[in-house]
Amino acid sequence: MTTWDSEVDVAVVGGGACGLMTALRAARNADLVVAVFEKSSREGCNAAISSGSLAAGGTRFQAAAGIVDSPQAHADDILRASGDEEWRPVVEAVCAVAPLLVEWIADTGYPVEIGADMPRAGMSVPRLHTDVGRLGGGRLIRHLRALVDGHDNVAFVDEAPVAELVVVDDRVAGVVVSQNGSLQRVRARAVVLAADGFAGSPALVKEHLAHLGNPFYGGVSTSTGDALPWALALGAQVRNMGAGLRSGLVVVDHGTRVSPALQFNGAVLLDTTGRRFVDEESKGYSSLAGVLQAQPGERAAMVWDATAMAATRTSEMMRECLAAGAIRDLATLPELAAALALPVADVERAIAPLPGRRPLEAPYHLAWVTHGLLTTQGGLVVSPAGEVLDATGTPIPGLFAGGGTACGLAGPSSDGYLSGNGLLAAFGTGWIIGDRLAEG
Numbered sequence: 001m002t003t004w005d006s007e008v009d010v011a012v013v014g015g016g017a018c019g020l021m022t023a024l025r026a027a028r029n030a031d032l033v034v035a036v037f038e039k040s041s042r043e044g045c046n047a048a049i050s051s052g053s054l055a056a057g058g059t060r061f062q063a064a065a066g067i068v069d070s071p072q073a074h075a076d077d078i079l080r081a082s083g084d085e086e087w088r089p090v091v092e093a094v095c096a097v098a099p100l101l102v103e104w105i106a107d108t109g110y111p112v113e114i115g116a117d118m119p120r121a122g123m124s125v126p127r128l129h130t131d132v133g134r135l136g137g138g139r140l141i142r143h144l145r146a147l148v149d150g151h152d153n154v155a156f157v158d159e160a161p162v163a164e165l166v167v168v169d170d171r172v173a174g175v176v177v178s179q180n181g182s183l184q185r186v187r188a189r190a191v192v193l194a195a196d197g198f199a200g201s202p203a204l205v206k207e208h209l210a211h212l213g214n215p216f217y218g219g220v221s222t223s224t225g226d227a228l229p230w231a232l233a234l235g236a237q238v239r240n241m242g243a244g245l246r247s248g249l250v251v252v253d254h255g256t257r258v259s260p261a262l263q264f265n266g267a268v269l270l271d272t273t274g275r276r277f278v279d280e281e282s283k284g285y286s287s288l289a290g291v292l293q294a295q296p297g298e299r300a301a302m303v304w305d306a307t308a309m310a311a312t313r314t315s316e317m318m319r320e321c322l323a324a325g326a327i328r329d330l331a332t333l334p335e336l337a338a339a340l341a342l343p344v345a346d347v348e349r350a351i352a353p354l355p356g357r358r359p360l361e362a363p364y365h366l367a368w369v370t371h372g373l374l375t376t377q378g379g380l381v382v383s384p385a386g387e388v389l390d391a392t393g394t395p396i397p398g399l400f401a402g403g404g405t406a407c408g409l410a411g412p413s414s415d416g417y418l419s420g421n422g423l424l425a426a427f428g429t430g431w432i433i434g435d436r437l438a439e440g
């Protein structure tokens with residue numbers, strides 16, 4: 001006979017993007033009692049340190065800007081980049097709800113705008129939505145937390161890591177929560193794993209992502225893959241464990257990231273010998289990481305000018321770089337060449353525009369960039385409804401997973417990650433699971 005310390009209808013493991021959205025959607029049913037157990041919000045979740053860029057196809061914000069888009073076009077772009085046709089049902093499910101959730105977030109009082117100035121590789125039309133003022137994901141998570149606090153039927157329990165699942169008669173029946181040094185057994189009709197991936201676990205990264213070498217880690221320390229072994233013990237499957245959300249735009253010695261829009265505003269990349277080794281516009285920031293990993297010293301000099309700076313400096317990434325002193329200002333070509341320790345003529349040749357691109361003009365800006373790992377993209381196999389599936393494709397009763405705990409949208413390789421995939425998967429699965437639970 002199992003004994004319980006407390007009982008709820010829905011137990012959500014993790015209070016980040018997926019967990020908050022799940023709770024908010026489920027809580028629309030006033031008869032449900034929802035508890036969100038959060039390991040520790042002191043450091044914050046990955047969503048809170050993210051840029052907060054929300055990818056959605058077919059929103060009213062795009063329509064107002066004259067951008068023709070749809071959930072299907074969005075899904076097709078993601079699948080073209082990932083090549084992961086097997087995952088199409090999940091990709092299409094989250095793309096279908098993406099415009100609904102972006103508009104809903106705006107309707108709850110959050111200032112949303114379409115990032116028409118945020119071009120990204122692989123995106124057929126501007127599709128990233130952002131906050132007016134460009135303050136990033138911290139602002140968004142604070143907003144969602146405030147919404148959660150406004151619900152009488154949701155408890156956000158902080159400093160309360162979930163330690164394991166409780167299984168009764170082959171059904172997930174609750175969770176064991178560690179609180180103030182004691183373990184509490186909480187009964188729940190449904191458990192939602194929203195604890196993100198495992199990029200913060202050196203052992204799991206070594207096991208699954210050794211091919212990434214020794215990247216800078218740009219995510220939060222709480223992403224330690226806690227939920228994976230619990231689900232695996234119940235027969236769940238994982239896929240695409242070798243894929244991550246990488247960034248080739250991490251500034252050496254600073255850990256800040258330069259804006260991914262710089263590449264589309266003329267910025268060039270040179271290796272330590274002054275060689276231009278890539279068509280900068282052809283790579284997303286995740287696939288650029290692999291290109292940088294292969295360069296001498298696993299780094300490159302990114303050079304841009306005042307026009308590119310003006311087009312990107314309002315982003316939270318560039319503001320953080322400027323505040324950290326991560327960008328050098330060089331008034332003339334000889335100054336730039338001296339900073340790169342290269343002959344002036346070589347630098348002039350190297351930064352000459354590719355066909356159809358504009359030339360850079362002095363004064364210049366310079367940052368040395370390297371590759372980093374932000375989050376993992378592999379995870380649990382789920383249905384489009386967020387149910388965790390066993391090896392036969394059968395849902396494990398009572399268990400759901402979303403966000404970075406579930407398999408993401410990048411496909412088998414980090415190169416398949418399209419900008420905005422992370423929060424799309426997290427909020428999209430949270431929306432779908434929460435709505436399903438609200439229906440009873």
Ligand SMILES: Cc1cc2nc3c(=O)[nH]c(=O)nc-3n(C[C@H](O)[C@H](O)[C@H](O)COP(=O)(O)OP(=O)(O)OC[C@H]3O[C@@H](n4cnc5c(N)ncnc54)[C@H](O)[C@@H]3O)c2cc1C
Pocket residue numbers: 013014015016017018019037038039040041044045046047048049050051052053054055160161162163194195196197218219220222223224226227245374375402403404405419420421422423424426
């Ligand atoms: C620097 C950076 C920038 C990014 N920028 C973007 C962007 O602009 N757009 C985009 O789409 N994606 C972006 N991403 C990716 C995006 O942030 C993640 O994909 C997304 O946050 C995943 O959502 P999640 O809910 O799964 O995890 P999170 O938002 O990380 O939330 C997971 C929560 O679970 C908690 N937790 C972990 N283990 C336990 C446990 N045992 N018990 C209880 N709680 C637990 C954690 O403390 C955390 O609060 C970025 C990521 C990083 C690191």
